[in-house]
Amino acid sequence: MLELKDAHARKFQYLRLSITDVCNFKCQYCLPDGYMPDGRKSFLTVSEIAHLTRGFAAMGTTKVRLTGGEPSLRKDFTHIIETVANTSGIEKVAMTTNGYRMAKFASQWREAGLDAINVSVDSLDPRMFHQITGQNRFHEVMAGIDAALEAGFKQVKVNAVLMRGLNDNGLGQFLAWIKDNPIQLRFIELMQTGEMDELFARHHVRGSVIKEQLLQQGWQQKLRAHNDGPAEVFVHGDYCGEIGLIMPYAKDFCATCNRLRVSSLGKLHLCLFGDYGVDLRDLLSDASQITALQVRLQEALLDKKATHFLHQGHSGMTPHLASIGG
Template identity: 45%
Template sequence: MTYPGAVAADTFGRRFRYLRLSVTEVCNFRCTYCLPNGFRKSADMDFLTVDEVGRLARAFADLGISKIRLTGGEPTVRKDMTDLIAVVAAQPGIEKVALTTNGWNLFRHVEDWVEAGLTHLNVSIDALDRDTFQRITGHDRLGDVLAGLERAQTLSLRSVKVNAVLLRDSLEDGFSAWTEFVRERPVSVRFIELMRTGDNKTFFENQHVSGKELRHWLESRGWTATVRGVDDGPATEFEHPDHAGRIGLIAPYESGFCDGCNRLRVTARGRLRLCLFGQGERNLRDLLEHDADAETLKARVLEALVIKPAGHTLHAGDPGDMMNLAQAGG
């Protein structure tokens, strides 16, 4: 059984062209909003192998996935990161290979990653002030991360973006520093509204800033929203004629946020997660050992989509069974 030209869909008519694939739960930063006490091993580190990732990517490509993003934890703690990128890029039908990283070793390796097939890069930078960056991440590495970002912008990547979590602590001077950052840089900075997880209730209550604040700030200063592509992530991006870059907003608490969902998630242990803030997962790993299991694997994914929920329940203070974002790649 094959699926030529097909795009997997759920019962709400949403079509899925984008896979977020976690390759590790490990992270070497201690971000206040995710792992303030650092990564703590809770099980064997038996994450997907390169061969398993290749079989998984091939099956999802057959189901219409054309973009795969490698996430973590921090994916680049894996020494075989270049091999992982290469095996995903080698699959017919995969047109975009993306990576989200905290940038800690970006300067050293980004050229190898691009040569292996990386096309899109997101770098997490939660503050442009050195002290604030260190306070949020637990590391004084802002200079290294910015140097890696600059090197990446000289390469043949089709897209280089910056991610920043919207936190009250990092907005002492508002958004002006960020709009100045993109005045001459052709890069998109996307603010991600802080989301409630199983272990951050108090932090969320103290630090959550509504995405509406950024939207109103931008619109009052002449920034206008752009049109999303079919395999873009959930960000709304804003542009301004006086700026080379863009400012984006990912606002999961806005009404209708889930209506246009176009992405699926697989954890570092090979489990399909239908919603980041949902309940339960569907095991795929038992079908990744042999190429002969590919058709059964695709059928299992399609069967799971029947029960994909219409949306999350974050508005009700319910993050599902998501304890922290490193658990499934955010």
């Protein structure tokens, strides 16, 4: 069996699949001017997603995360969840969302086969949430989190992008929130992308600052599962929730990389900060091309670098995080 393994002996069980680059939020760290259409795009169809997922699953992928943009903007999103969840070999289907449709659809998504939800909540202060995201929807998003827990999701992961001078002093408020709620709160270091150099210089703060505070307060680090994402996760006996830290500038961050990305236009990206994408779409029209798809994936992985080059200020071809799913 062909497997997803690179020249550095890393295996890839986790696919981050973008299904659209359209988003209705205007987050400062991603699309501060809102989504700007660049011509009329033809995003991957449900049939193409089915062939792609089968190809990855046959090579050892067990987890698929559906991302965007905002994935729930697609009218066929529930059908996409069903398609991926019913693929042999796929054990977990997750999504990343801005949360504005969760209150209405969380139960429907759960029934379709969605196992896990990550939702962005960059501040628990509604005014700061509005300032960072460009949308006055804090209470809708929080209602969506409640709806997801009521629908049977055992845990909701909440993403907060750390930004100096905006939300980096909100740890205490976040900790109070997760004390009695099954939330894994994940602080994500602001990452430099092609269009965000000035914002990065102004607002970047290291996740290690939060890590040091947690360790001083008695939090302990959990072991990672084989198909977990890049977060370092911390637990505390007095808290129902957990804290995750995603620190791409930390030493050896890339050593445990287990994920690949495919864009909404069908391009394989070996790294969020890579210099190019490998087109897969010509091999997604029917099931007879699955072997050719697997060969192309395996060949592409031979060129995956040992690490990103963010420390040298090189963010690759990624103009903003919405372009290939963050």
